[in-house]
Amino acid sequence: xxxxxxxxxxxxxxxxxxxxxxxxxxxxxxxxxxxxxxxxxxxxxxxxxxxxxxxxxxxxxxxxxxxxxxxxxxxxxxxxxxxxxxxxxxxxxxxxxxxxxxxxxx
Amino acid sequence: xxxxxxxxxxxxxxxxxxxxxxxxxxxxxxxxxxxxxxxxxxxxxxxxxxxxxxxxxxxxxxxxxxxxxxxxxxxxxxxxxxxxxxxxxxxxxxxxxxxxxxxxxxxxxxxxxxxxxxx
Numbered sequence: 001x002x003x004x005x006x007x008x009x010x011x012x013x014x015x016x017x018x019x020x021x022x023x024x025x026x027x028x029x030x031x032x033x034x035x036x037x038x039x040x041x042x043x044x045x046x047x048x049x050x051x052x053x054x055x056x057x058x059x060x061x062x063x064x065x066x067x068x069x070x071x072x073x074x075x076x077x078x079x080x081x082x083x084x085x086x087x088x089x090x091x092x093x094x095x096x097x098x099x100x101x102x103x104x105x106x
Numbered sequence: 107x108x109x110x111x112x113x114x115x116x117x118x119x120x121x122x123x124x125x126x127x128x129x130x131x132x133x134x135x136x137x138x139x140x141x142x143x144x145x146x147x148x149x150x151x152x153x154x155x156x157x158x159x160x161x162x163x164x165x166x167x168x169x170x171x172x173x174x175x176x177x178x179x180x181x182x183x184x185x186x187x188x189x190x191x192x193x194x195x196x197x198x199x200x201x202x203x204x205x206x207x208x209x210x211x212x213x214x215x216x217x218x219x220x221x222x223x224x225x
Contacts (some may be wrong), residue, residue: 001168001169029115034210034211034212036153036211036212037154041217043202043204044153044202044212045148045213045215046210046211046212046213048211049207049209049210049211049213050210053209053210055210055211060110077213083137084161087114087152087153089155089211089212090151091206091211094158095166095167095168095169096143096155096158097155097157098145098152098153098154098155099152100152101153
């Protein structure tokens with residue numbers, strides 16, 4: 001299976017900051033990568049598909065880059081609503097896998 | 107709009123079989139490029155992908171759980187069913203079904219159903 005490794009596991013930031021979360025794949029997944037945001041007690045929300053395609057309705061302060069094995073999610077001008085847990089997920093193979101998550105804390 | 111809703115027992119005894127149903131609306135399970143997946147999340151832990159079924163009815167499973175899982179669909183009822191055999195307390199989790207279409211990630215999720223495995 002393709003392993004997805006996210007870093008950091010926890011990230012402390014302040015409103016207005018810009019933060020970056022990294023996701024590494026154990027093998028080449030081209031750009032078949034999605035990013036999700038999850039808040040406590042809620043289902044995950046799709047933010048980005050195909051490594052960099054922003055889902056409709058997602059604020060433009062979210063952006064994704066990367067291809068192959070290394071990917072980043074950047075959130076600029078952090079808002080209070082952005083404090084949540086973020087997951088990457090590969091869908092290059094039919095055995096999907098998630099990263100272990102990054103908790104973004106105030 | 108597309109929606110998914112999970113249903114199933116809240117409590118299952120160890121060694122029993124768990125059956126979860128995902129009822130979908132607003133889209134067709136048979137539309138080319140459509141996938142329905144099952145994901146779970148133990149309390150306080152990360153998301154874990156379990157299984158998927160595509161528009162042709164082809165199925166795929168997590169390598170670590172494939173011997174215990176079966177995913178199937180009933181297109182006449184707009185339902186996708188996941189069965190997990192021989193459950194254990196470590197299978198206690200919130201179980202989600204989600205849709206994936208074409209090139210996009212999983213864009214529509216159910217609200218999740220919480221399952222506890224306990225005697």
